[in-house]
Amino acid sequence: MREVSLGMRPTNQNGHFQSIGSARWFLLPGLSISRSSVRLKAAGVEFVEAPTDYRAGDPLQPTSTATTVRMKQGKTLMTDGPFAETKEQLAGYNIVEAQNLDEAISIVARNPLLRAGHSFEVRPIRELPPR
Amino acid sequence: MQYLLMCCFDEELWAKLPETQKGKVMQEYDELMQAIGKGGHLRASVKLEPSSTSTTVRENNGRPVITDGPFAETKEQLGGYHLVECKDLDEAISIAVRIPTIRVGGSIEVRPVEPRCER
Numbered sequence: 001m002r003e004v005s006l007g008m009r010p011t012n013q014n015g016h017f018q019s020i021g022s023a024r025w026f027l028l029p030g031l032s033i034s035r036s037s038v039r040l041k042a043a044g045v046e047f048v049e050a051p052t053d054y055r056a057g058d059p060l061q062p063t064s065t066a067t068t069v070r071m072k073q074g075k076t077l078m079t080d081g082p083f084a085e086t087k088e089q090l091a092g093y094n095i096v097e098a099q100n101l102d103e104a105i106s107i108v109a110r111n112p113l114l115r116a117g118h119s120f121e122v123r124p125i126r127e128l129p130p131r
Numbered sequence: 132m133q134y135l136l137m138c139c140f141d142e143e144l145w146a147k148l149p150e151t152q153k154g155k156v157m158q159e160y161d162e163l164m165q166a167i168g169k170g171g172h173l174r175a176s177v178k179l180e181p182s183s184t185s186t187t188v189r190e191n192n193g194r195p196v197i198t199d200g201p202f203a204e205t206k207e208q209l210g211g212y213h214l215v216e217c218k219d220l221d222e223a224i225s226i227a228v229r230i231p232t233i234r235v236g237g238s239i240e241v242r243p244v245e246p247r248c249e250r
Contacts, residue, residue, distance in 0.1 A: 056175065058214065059245045060135055066242045069224060071233040078224065083139040083240040086203040090137070092245075093212070095177070105188055105197060114190040121202040122186045126178045126211075 057094035088119060095125070133174065133244040134215050134223035138230060139207040140237035142181055148235060159231040167215065167226055178211040207238060214244070 063082045070077045082089055098104040101122065108120045145153070167173045185201040201208060210232075217223040220241065227239040 058133070058135065061243045061245055063242070066240050067220065067224060069227040069230075069233060069239045069241065070237075076228045076233070082242075083137065083207055083238045084203065084205040086205060088202055090209070093135075101186060105186065105195075108188045109195045114188065114195065115193075119187055119189040119202045122188065123182070123201075124180045124184055126180050 055095040055097055057092060059092035060090065063089045091118065132217060132219065132223075132246070134217055134220070135242050135244060136213045136215060136223065136227050136230070137209055137240040137242070138211050138213070138232060138237060139209050139240060140232055140235075141207050142183075142210075144236050152235065156231045156235055163229055163231065164213075167213075167229075172215045172217060172226060174214040174216055176211065176213045179209065181210075182208040210237075 066080070066082045068079050068081060068083050070079075096104060096107050098107060101124075104122050108114070108122060111118075111120065114120065148156075164173065164176065182201040185199070187198050187200060187202045189196045189198075213226075215223060215226055217226070220243070223241050227233075227241050230237070230239055233239060
């Protein structure tokens with residue numbers, strides 16, 4: 001079994017971090033904008049029910065609502081839009097608990113958003129030292 | 132209103148920074164996280180392993196297709212994120228501009244979470 005970090009760290013009211021388990025994977029559903037909502041409806045996908053190995057996640061509003069902050073020569077620079085203008089854009093994220101990459105992929109493979117043209121990037125969460 | 136602050140950077144550029152500079156940035160980062168935690172804004176934070184550890188799953192003709200690497204081969208890659216509770220976009224941006232990685236070439240994409248799904 002591969003241990004994959006204590007990932008999701010919700011804060012308590014004092015601002016301290018709590019770890020809530022082990023072996024977490026981060027899934028990034030990338031959405032191809034050109035075929036998003038139509039394909040979603042065609043696939044009968046309104047809202048994906050959370051599987052039992054699901055730990056956290058949020059869908060994001062479209063990239064048209066994004067603002068990107070950078071710094072150029074000591075001054076902050078704000079631009080409308082996402083950090084990279086790619087064909088597929090990040091549509092949200094899920095955190096799942098899995099023993100290894102294969103199990104994380106098997107969870108992704110069941111996600112109906114795949115059939116609606118989404119791709120999923122799967123990446124392990126890095127364990128941070130306790131604060 | 133919840134906003135996701137997505138912390139992106141050029142991984143090669145970050146790897147080339149001197150260790151002392153990285154250490155200073157991360158120390159400032161830690162102080163900022165404690166400050167925004169105390170301010171009641173921080174809901175969650177996640178740091179990801181480098182994009183070289185990524186696997187991407189797609190579907191083609193009804194079969195899952197699995198490839199190594201992130202979903203898009205961009206110069207900047209997502210390194211982690213913070214989920215923050217803010218009254219509006221301006222407040223979310225006011226937190227984003229304090230994230231010290233922007234001083235070493237990083238960028239922060241700020242995007243609202245779908246309101247019906249806020250935790």
